[in-house]
Amino acid sequence: MSEWESVIGLEIHAQLATKSKIFSGASTAFGAEPNTQACAVDLGLPGVLPVLNREAVSMAIRFGVAIEAEIDHYSVFARKNYFYPDLPKGYQISQYELPIVGRGHVFISPAEGEHKEIGITRAHLEEDAGKSIHDQFPDMSGIDLNRAGTPLLEIVSEPDMRSAKEAVAYARKIHSLVRYLEICDGNMQEGSFRCDANVSIRRRGDDKLGTRTELKNINSFRFLERAINFEIERQIDLLEDGDSVVQETRLYDAERDETRSMRSKEEANDYRYFPDPDLLPVAIRETDIEDIRASLPELPEQKKQRYIEDLGLSDYNAELLTANRETALYFETALAVVPKQCGLLANWILGDLTGALNKAGIEIGASPVTPEMLAQLVVRIADNTISGKIAKEVFEAMWQGEGDVDGIIEARGLKQITDSGAIEALIDEVIANNPDQVEQFRAGKEKVLGFFVGQVMKQSQGKANPGQVNAMLREKLKT
Amino acid sequence: MTLKTEDVRNIAHLARLHIDEDVLEQYVADLSSILDLVDQMNQVDSSGVAPLSNPLDATQRLRDDNVTESDQRDKFQQIAPDVEAGLYRVPKVIE
């Protein structure tokens, strides 16, 4: 074990899935022509004023309720003042004191059997900035303010994570949660879900936190893990060489897989926060919170507990099946067809289906094998029409679009042989062809039974019912 | 409250204001005398008084989530100092 311990906290910016911006009636749709979705308010024209979007507030509360956070009855918007071309007003409307969501927490499982609670310090509403485009003109940057004013929920964690793996598990957890809650589309490529990581290291056993750096520009979970690991190594090297870590913002460069200092943010910032006089405190009534609580869907944690307690799934399988909303939906749709086969179904989803999806690089929602098709496959395994092994072949055929389960079984002649006369004929043939092994078995070498089963299955092209073959072989070999 | 020249330079930088060197001292004097006026606030003990940021102590009204604005880029960019390909242009930003 290394003598160094890393301490990681994440700041996640989730763009809220509202139709219009947080303080204006301009559209939030992604990908429009530059500055065509920047209205007078978004541009910060002289004289314009912000008016708060109800849905953004409601989405933030939804998140707060889901992480069991404290939600104050008053929430205040503040101006964060700094000059930057993608920040039209020279200040960002954000929250400082009295954020909408106070202290809460989530649970993560970074690996099978591991559990950890991660504290969430706060989550506040703010407006997104525009975008600077640096490669369009030789000596100039271009500013597109379409994104300016898109509502963001900034979710700030406690520095509770101790490895890049934990940080990724936490980020995935939040990602899954905001999608369960339908408050963010979670698209990391389009920047709807962005992670900044605060990373520091200290000697194991130290209480004091080391100097931290903030990593930005991370647009996938894979890069999050790599950026943090790179940064931990960089900081360890510095300290072991007798240097010190400089508190700064660093940009992750995915192409070079390294972090580098952001020169433009070098200057120590004095944001001069103060309550925005154009906006008034937001009053949140207990009844509003209760209404939102009542309208929440079943959350991943609750779902997981239900899978464990009511369905008897293992903790690990329950965690994986609930890790995202789409997987859980797939599972539950299929389960409705085969309510008694949840273990078998879970194994198929987490095994062959997940493997095939990963290989093809597609999301579960786009799987060519629908939940209904997979459920039918499980039905046929359970009623002994096909063996587990044959089922893999049927699955593969379904994936390739050859039709439904029964059609494939029929067309390929894969129906399991359960007729004892037919199986007996196969067994007799195998016993007759392998006298040496028969001798060994009779001499007490039980292991040879496996050989016989394999031979019989091979003869039947995998279609013989393995349970039946086993029992009948045993009977025959004894005599 | 007397400010130093360096303080005024720092404030001007924070506010992104270019101040000519030859009038800097005038700003130092003016700002210091304004701060003297402001320091009169300390004559009253206000500890425990809740700050008042809006004179009516009202709360925020919320807007329904509807798209009400349409594209007015051409009109808005007519008054911009430097625009090309629909983008506002500034000297290269280094990140």
Place this chain on the structure above:
Amino acid sequence: MAATVSEISRGLEAGEFSSVEITQEYLERIDKHNPTLNCFISVTGEIALEQAKTADTVRAEGNADRLTGIPLAHKDLFCTDGVRTSCASRILDNFIAPYDATVIEKFRAAGAVMLGKTNMDEFAMGSSNENSYYGHVANPWNISRVPGGSSGGSAAAVAAGLAPGATGTDTGGSIRQPAALCGVTGIKPTYGRVSRYGMIAYGSSLDQGGPFARSAEDCALLLQTMAGFDQRDSTSSEEAVPDFSATLGESIEGLRIGLPKEYFAEGLDGKIAGVIETAIDELRRLGAEICDISLPNTGLSIPTYYVIAMAECSSNLSRFDGVRFGYRCDNPVDLEDLYKRSRGEGFGAEVKRRIMIGTYALSAGYYDAYYLKAQQLRRLIKQDFQQAFSEVDLILGPTTPETAFSIGAKTDDPVSMYLQDIYTISLNLAGLPGMSLPVGFSDGLPVGMQLIGNYFDEARLLNTAFAYQQVSDWHLRVPEAFK
């Protein structure tokens, strides 16, 4: 020429003249006198005549309202679609607003005619109208004197008969003080009564738009159009707007009026005090009950106001950065140079002073000592008024400690200029309505009396001023040179 809005409205109604004719007449007066007074930054003659023509058509069709065809001037910080809106600043010298402020939209809808945009202190920061990129405004009563500020152009235009009515804004006295110094009537409504949308912000929690006119009757008419809830302004009030004209003429018998002792203390010019005393006697004769009250934290209002206004303005004015609109310096070498020189060259000295003080007051380590402290004192100041209004219906005092001072007299000493606002700024901190009306002269210069009302009690202010103006004619006096 002393026509009031009400007189013009009646004349148009009676068909004595058309809107085009009266508009033409005002444009000619502006043409003649503006070179002397410098009230207007932009005169919008073509627009005015076009609007007047439309107004005459509307009237001919029988659809005229009380303001249809009435020519008005607007302070140059109300955004006017397609017309330069400069805030008297170099930084907005080239700014053609791409939209209308709510107030402008409402006047447009009411059929009023826009004569032009009036001069002001740059970004409404000043009490003398000397801080303008377009030069100072002269007081029509004595052109070597200031008209007051920041809405000096609007006040002087009404006083000189270059417009029968005009809009202004009041952050610390910017309607009431120039109204007093120019001898016209002006009202600053309750904070939230008039939408701030499209009104270029100085101190967002203090700014409030309102009208200037010759009389309380006219102010009632103009405020009626300006007031009302606006969903585009989160701070605008949903309080119902009463018919201000309907209650004019009600008796003020038994009206309890309080005189704050702090407003009649040291610092008030003796002659002004005398003129105000005479006006108080007049109100007493009309049946008002006069008593003494105290607003103990009055002295704190100036430092408190300046901290809050400057902090808010330092942030409000950050959007003027030379990127999306307005002035951009020549050949910026980099982004920082673009910001610093565009702003440094674009803003005048007073604006820069206020931005810097505000920046300092909000910066790390000073927030509690300045901004937070000011907000606490702001509550104490509001509580003074709440206490007073538990005893009286109205508060009365002078609008200004002195009459119009000479141009240049206070320009070298920002602090002495700030002290001009001593009687006006506490209302902005509390968000209360107040008005100034002319009640006499001192050495040939107008004296203004201030009436302060409880929240949303503009009707009572207007009615009290109206009652006084029924028995006096100070408000109808016109400077000799502009008759």
